[in-house]
Amino acid sequence: MKNAIAIHSLSYSYGNFSVLSAISFKVEQGIFFTVIGPNGSGKSTLMKILAGILKFKKGKISIAGKNLKKYSGRELARHVAYVPQTISAEFPFTVEEFVLLGRSPHQGMLGINSEEDHLIADQAMDFTDTGTLSQKKIDRISGGERQRVFIARAVCQQPEIMLLDEPASSLDLAHQVKLMDLLERLKNETGITIIMVSHDINLAAMYSDAMILIKNGSVIKQGTAAEVIKPSILEDIFGCPFFVDTNPAGNSPRISPIPAKFKLNRRAPHAS
């Protein structure tokens, strides 16, 4: 299996504040990969580095077999699409106009859309089930719809790798699952490598082919969901007790945090 991304001892700091320290990992092509970890662990910084937004000094990153530093901005944008948590929608584009912006790395400076560009945008909207919204203004649709439109824009960019920073964190449970199903379908049908940052471990466990757990800018554990999601590892990282069993509807590990009062209840039957 070829690697979509290979990172070798990457370090990054904001001024004197170190965010990532010598992390190394590889992501195989065409898999669903998640980066989990507590707040402030460096997850979002990692995504921004991979998207070419932040310039790193130490370490080496290869994307599709080529050194990240050798890519021009537009060339990288043809390989990697980035979906941040929110995108500014102060100036109201229609959904179709917004999705079409995804074509710009493939176009000239004025971004003149060809018939093919329109076709690709239509397909991206159909795929994400946003076709019926195409003439609506982006600031007039619901949060769940808007998140799907952001993904449609990234699909329209026709990348090999899609980076998503907490795409589901602002959505309700039903919309979270719908969005994740969409990403999985995207992986299966187009072969795009999905790299997602999440602090929702259960959601990540249900969909990931592989994951890494990072804390304070270091990789703590890397492997399948079953290998990474263990109470012994997580309790240390998050500083809070966990109970791990198997999702009754499938075979992914399921994690439940244990509040103080539950701990008392658990002990109670043994005492009597």
Added chain:
Amino acid sequence: MTFPERAIMSRIVRVSFIFALILAVSIFAGLAVGSSFNGLKILWEMVFSAKKPDPILSTIIWRIRFPRVLMALMSGAVLSTGGLVFQALLRNPLAEPYILGISGGSAIGAIAGIILGISRFPGVAAAAFAGSMATLVIVVVMSSGKASLTKDSMLLSGVVINAFCSAIIMFLISITNSSQIHSIMFWLMGDLSSSDMNQVHFLALSTIPCFFVIFLFSHSMNLLLMGKEMAHSMGVNIKFVTGILLVISSFMVSATVADCGLMGFVGLVVPHIMRLVFGPDHRILVPACILGGGAYMVICDLLARCIPQQGEIPVGVITAMIGAPLFIFLLKKGKT
């Protein structure tokens, strides 16, 4: 108004054509109407018939009204497009071309020039231009630390510098003798009455290339609306694009303000109206602001010449008096 048709090129051409027509009509009106005589018929005969025109009328139209109409056209186009660019770069719909201290700085330069009694063009204009460039440099230096060209720090620096400049302006006015106050006040309110062809040539040469560059970057401005990081991840070279656009639009606004004085509200009202009508695509908005902003100013100048029974009102008064209510009306209408 919506345009369901998708091809962007045909939309650009259609919108440009409509505004070119409006502009042509307003230019004709601007040439035909004035304090000494009115008449489309006279103008029509002079332009299109072989008959030898009356030399006095000819002088009025070609020496007095024509440069004035062209100056109005260009200043309207520059201020509207400048407003559009600043609103996109600072991602703040309330940004306007004067926000970076351009108005304050050039006003100080111009008032100093008037007090020293140097000629209106190129003397006062050069002083005003120097003033605006000086404040611009101060604003950029003030707002650029490690995170250069941050939108909020730039906006804040501009506001602070403009406030400081107002104090200096008031000081200068207070020490001025009364005969100069009239020309200072006219400059501060925007004045096209002393336009001549030299000024027109100068302004055309310095602004028309700017329009081309801004149009070339219009799609980059679309991408910037999604936020800097998003635009960056789509391959836009943020530092290059914002740098070029800031320098170019500040330059053309300074050149215009130096020539015509301060004309308020144009840079805020015209881009907003265009955005409400045509949506946020800058490939449409740039030509619409150039042509539509030009037409708007030509009409405002026409009103400035015709409304009073004697003399005229500064055009800046008209632009603000029409612009502000129109703006509120459209904003209310657009929201519901």
